[in-house]
Amino acid sequence: MKRLALSVLLLSLPAAVPAHHGWAWTTGKNIEIAGRVVEAKLGNPHGVVILDVQGARWTVEVGQPWRNERAGLKDRDFAAGVRLRIAGEPSADPKARLIKAERIFIGDRRFDLYPERD
Incomplete structure (x- = not known):
């Protein structure tokens, strides 16, 4: 019985990972x-x-370290208090307040995380 439960658990784990990563959830x-x-x-x-958006907290997925670097972003660009404008795909669940950033704007600077999607 323990083997069966462990097998079911192990088989269910890989299916859970793709459900979030990628774009399927947007x-x-x-x-x-x-x-x-x-x-x-x-x-x-x-x-x-x-991100605090008019008093509501939004979770913004930005790129992997290499993707942020390729776009020209530095870690300090995400320091507390920095004002960002995010263009991207929101979660299919509007209550989630979750967005996957495709472009980030800081002042008049534009950073394309996914230029291949344009």
Whole structure:
């Protein structure tokens, strides 16, 4: 019985990972949000930035370290208090307040994380 339970658990794990990563969880349409960085956790498999958008907290998936670097972003660009405008695909669940960034704007600077999607 323990083997069966372990097998079921192990078989279910790979299916759970693709459900979040990639684009399948998004709406497939772009929106823009703007706000100030509350906190950022950068790294693999991708960075996560919490943005205060008019009093609501949004979770923004930014790129992997290599993708951010390729776009010209520095870790300091995600420091608390920095104002960002994000263009990207939101979660299909509107209550999630989650968006996968395709482009990041800081002032008049534009950073394309996924130029291959343009």
